[in-house]
Amino acid sequence: MSNNPPTQTHYVAPLEETPLVAIDTVNVGERPSNLWIDAWRDMRRRPMFWISSVIILLVVLVALFPNLFTSVPPNDNCVLSNSNGAPTAEHILGFTKQGCDVFSRIIHGTSTSLSVGIIVTVLTTVLGILFGMFAGYYGGWLDSVLSRAGDIFFSIPYILAAVVIMSVFSAYRNVFVISLAIGIFAWPATARVLRAEIMRVKNSDYVMASQALGVSRFRILLRHVLPNSIAPVIVVTTISLGAAIVAEATLSFLGVGLPNTTMSWGNDISAAQSDLRTAPQTLIYPSLALSITVLSFIMLGEVVRDALDPKARAQR
Amino acid sequence: MAGYILRRLLQAIPVLLGTTFLIYFMVFAMPGDPLLALFGDKTPSPALLESLRQQYHLDQPFIIQYFLYLGGIFHGDFGTSFSGEPVADILARTFPVTIRLAIMALIIEFVGGVLIGLVSGLRKGKLFDASALVVSLIFISLPIFVIAFVAQFIFGIQLGWARTTVSSGAPIQDLILPAFVLASITFAQIVRLTRASVIETQSLDFVRTAYGKGLSRRRIIPVHILRNSLIPVVTYAATDFGVLLVGATVTEGIFNVPGVGRTLYQAIVRGEGPTVVSFVTVMVLIYLVVNLVVDLLYGLLDPRIRYVK
Numbered sequence: 001m002s003n004n005p006p007t008q009t010h011y012v013a014p015l016e017e018t019p020l021v022a023i024d025t026v027n028v029g030e031r032p033s034n035l036w037i038d039a040w041r042d043m044r045r046r047p048m049f050w051i052s053s054v055i056i057l058l059v060v061l062v063a064l065f066p067n068l069f070t071s072v073p074p075n076d077n078c079v080l081s082n083s084n085g086a087p088t089a090e091h092i093l094g095f096t097k098q099g100c101d102v103f104s105r106i107i108h109g110t111s112t113s114l115s116v117g118i119i120v121t122v123l124t125t126v127l128g129i130l131f132g133m134f135a136g137y138y139g140g141w142l143d144s145v146l147s148r149a150g151d152i153f154f155s156i157p158y159i160l161a162a163v164v165i166m167s168v169f170s171a172y173r174n175v176f177v178i179s180l181a182i183g184i185f186a187w188p189a190t191a192r193v194l195r196a197e198i199m200r201v202k203n204s205d206y207v208m209a210s211q212a213l214g215v216s217r218f219r220i221l222l223r224h225v226l227p228n229s230i231a232p233v234i235v236v237t238t239i240s241l242g243a244a245i246v247a248e249a250t251l252s253f254l255g256v257g258l259p260n261t262t263m264s265w266g267n268d269i270s271a272a273q274s275d276l277r278t279a280p281q282t283l284i285y286p287s288l289a290l291s292i293t294v295l296s297f298i299m300l301g302e303v304v305r306d307a308l309d310p311k312a313r314a315q316r
Numbered sequence: 317m318a319g320y321i322l323r324r325l326l327q328a329i330p331v332l333l334g335t336t337f338l339i340y341f342m343v344f345a346m347p348g349d350p351l352l353a354l355f356g357d358k359t360p361s362p363a364l365l366e367s368l369r370q371q372y373h374l375d376q377p378f379i380i381q382y383f384l385y386l387g388g389i390f391h392g393d394f395g396t397s398f399s400g401e402p403v404a405d406i407l408a409r410t411f412p413v414t415i416r417l418a419i420m421a422l423i424i425e426f427v428g429g430v431l432i433g434l435v436s437g438l439r440k441g442k443l444f445d446a447s448a449l450v451v452s453l454i455f456i457s458l459p460i461f462v463i464a465f466v467a468q469f470i471f472g473i474q475l476g477w478a479r480t481t482v483s484s485g486a487p488i489q490d491l492i493l494p495a496f497v498l499a500s501i502t503f504a505q506i507v508r509l510t511r512a513s514v515i516e517t518q519s520l521d522f523v524r525t526a527y528g529k530g531l532s533r534r535r536i537i538p539v540h541i542l543r544n545s546l547i548p549v550v551t552y553a554a555t556d557f558g559v560l561l562v563g564a565t566v567t568e569g570i571f572n573v574p575g576v577g578r579t580l581y582q583a584i585v586r587g588e589g590p591t592v593v594s595f596v597t598v599m600v601l602i603y604l605v606v607n608l609v610v611d612l613l614y615g616l617l618d619p620r621i622r623y624v625k
Contacts, residue, residue: 152334155604157558160565160596161342167589168343246459250566253461254584269461273570276469284469287462295457302453 035231039307046306052299059293063111072104074263087281094281102282105268106289112264113245113293116179120244123183125237128190129226135191136198136229137221147195150188158185159247166256173259182247190236197229204228235305242297249290265290320615328608335600336389340382343593355589367396368590389601395594397583403594406579414564414575416488420495421560422553425503430549433510434542440515448511452504460563464497464570481572494571501563502556509552513545520544554610561599 031037043049062069087094094102135146165181166173201207202225210220251257252266253273260267265286272282352360360368369375373384388394394403436445455463471477471493482490517523518541526536567573569581576595583591 148330148334151331152338155331155335155607156338156596156600157562157603159562160558160599161339163584164339164593164596165342167584167587167592170587170589242457249459250461250562253459254566254569254581255587256584269465273465276465277473280469283465287459287465291454291458291462294459295454298457299453 035308039304042307043303046303048299049303052296052303055292055296056300059110059114059296062107063114066107066110070101070104070107072101074100074104074108094279102268102285105263106265106286109263109265109268109286110289110293112175112258112262113248113266113290115175116182116248117241117245117297119176119179120183120186120247121237121241123179124187124190124240124244125233127183127187128236129194129233131187132191132194132233133198133221133226136195137202137225139199143195146191150191153185154188154192156185158182159250161185162247162251163254163256166251170256173257174262175258178248178251178257179244182244182251186240186244186247189240190233193232193236194229197232198225201225201229231308235301235308238301238304239298242294242301245290245294245297317615321612324608324611324615328604332601332604333386335604336386336597337382339593339597339600340385343589344378344381355587389597394598395590397579397588397591397594403591403598407576407598410574410576410579413573414568414577417491417495417498417568417573417575418560418564420488420491421498424495425499425506426553428499429503429506430510430542430546433507433549434514434537434545436507437511437514437518437545438537438541440511445511448507452507455500455504458500460497460501460566461570463500464494464567467493467497468570482574491573494567494573497571498560498563498567501559502553505552505556506549509549510545513548514541517541517545550610551614554607557606558603561603 131146131150135143135150159182162178162181162185165184166178169177169181207220207224210224211217215223248257248264249266249269252264253270255270257266258264260271268286269283269290272279272286276283352365373381376384392404394407396402397406432448436448439445472479479490479493482494523536523540526540531540561577564575564577565580565584566577568575568577569585572578576598580592580595580599583595
């Protein structure tokens with residue numbers, strides 16, 4: 001009996017007939033996938049991504065070339081007899097209290113909101129990356145010092161801080177000063193997110209491999225750790241652009257933002273508040289422009305977060 | 317536990333010193349006359365300037381100025397307002413109103429937000445969940461003053477259900493609309509956090525075990541899922557207390573609620589710099605204390621936190 005080959009007691013299907021064949025084959029020609037390619041594949045399937053991107057693109061176009069969208073000058077030709085007037089064929093959203101065209105003012109105010117948003121975001125991202133990167137990567141006393149500094153800035157709600165700064169610099173109210181006032185207190189959020197991510201990434205095997213190869217610590221940080229930790233920062237950045245636009249509008253609404261001579265949505269909303277009863281259009285339309293823009297940035301941030309974070313994807 | 321409390325209190329000291337120093341530095345280390353800068357295009361009377369100079373000790377070197385000012389704060393001396401009334405007295409008068417408004421808003425956002433978030437999380441992917449997500453996104457994007465004006469316009473002017481401004485004494489029924497507006501800013505975040513947390517908790521082993529041993533959903537949902545999902549929600553509410561403070565400033569200003577926020581709002585709008593600085597300092601101190609208390613409560617509620625450095 002031992003001379004005979006063992007008889008087959010279980011039926012074993014040929015490999016081609018099993019689902020294993022799908023796992024077993026390696027498509028050599030396929031492009032290697034990574035986080036960004038996966039994220040892009042996920043994002044482009046979602047309608048929210050396209051809606052928010054198109055709106056943001058439109059807002060950028062309006063900010064860059066306002067004259068393509070309206071031929072009515074925003075401030076000249078304001079006639080007081082049109083004060084709070086109803087919409088007409090040429091002035092589709094009606095008139096402000098000063099008799100200016102509401103639509104034209106919204107169009108021309110776009111660049112103000114967008115520039116504040118962009119300057120604040122660049123500032124918070126640069127400061128946040130610097131603080132978060134060194135605190136998370138080097139740890140120790142440097143982390144303690146940088147994190148405590150972040151705690152202090154984080155403990156003052158940034159709009160309140162901006163109110164104080166703008167009160168002090170009441171003589172220099174312009175887009176740059178207001179962006180600085182918001183950005184200087186808004187960066188710890190970015191720094192915290194990056195610090196946590198870097199602390200996770202720096203223990204990876206590929207970092208250890210680079211160390212074993214003798215790559216310098218700083219080079220590892222720039223070449224391997226930072227690029228692999230940047231995804232959550234991008235999410236925070238997109239959302240904070242919307243938040244910065246809201247902050248500018250809030251400060252202008254409170255009267256410590258941009259001067260009345262600068263066209264901005266916040267200023268227009270602020271000027272219209274006393275006429276809510278008689279001329280709601282002067283308040284509703286700038287608010288709508290503001291809200292839609294902010295909504296687009298926050299929506300884009302959400303989509304990017306879902307695409308970059310598999311855990312968030314599972315919860316969807 | 318005692319070690320945990322001590323550690324948290326010690327950690328709070330540098331932050332407290334740092335924040336007050338930062339505010340003081342921003343205001344009084346500027347070139348030129350900081351007091352004149354604070355008044356913008358107004359000209360304060362010489363007597364007022366003199367009293368402010370004494371209050372902020374501007375005749376001393378900078379570091380001594382700061383410590384004298386800090387000493388004053390610890391004695392409850394927050395300076396005097398533009399009209400000459402001590403800030404501490406204004407606080408005593410306006411604080412109860414703000415507390416009443418804040419408690420109403422907190423109840424609305426917690427009860428509403430947690431309920432909607434729970435239902436959303438349990439019915440993930442269904443119509444209710446999808447619409448809750450979209451609506452919460454819209455609320456997150458709307459600036460508080462836009463929500464306030466829209467609410468004023470719809471409920472106050474068009475429907476006439478509520479008064480557009482609060483009458484003197486701030487009775488509860490007048491505060492309902494402002495409380496809803498104030499609640500709306502953090503409400504959406506609470507919905508989303510609760511939802512995410514419920515979805516995560518639902519997949520944990522102890523919930524599966526509870527289902528496995530045959531417990532009813534009526535018991536599992538409130539006891540196992542909800543209670544364990546609330547920790548991140550409470551954390552969020554504490555860190556976002558700052559947003560609530562700013563929101564209270566705008567809401568109280570628009571609805572004319574006679575609270576701390578409106579006092580700050582009016583001082584900002586009128587360009588009364590020194591009053592603004594005093595009130596912002598007070599609000600930052602409140603914010604720090606609230607966060608500290610919540611941190612200490614955590615150590616009590618969740619033993620794991622006590623041991624994490």
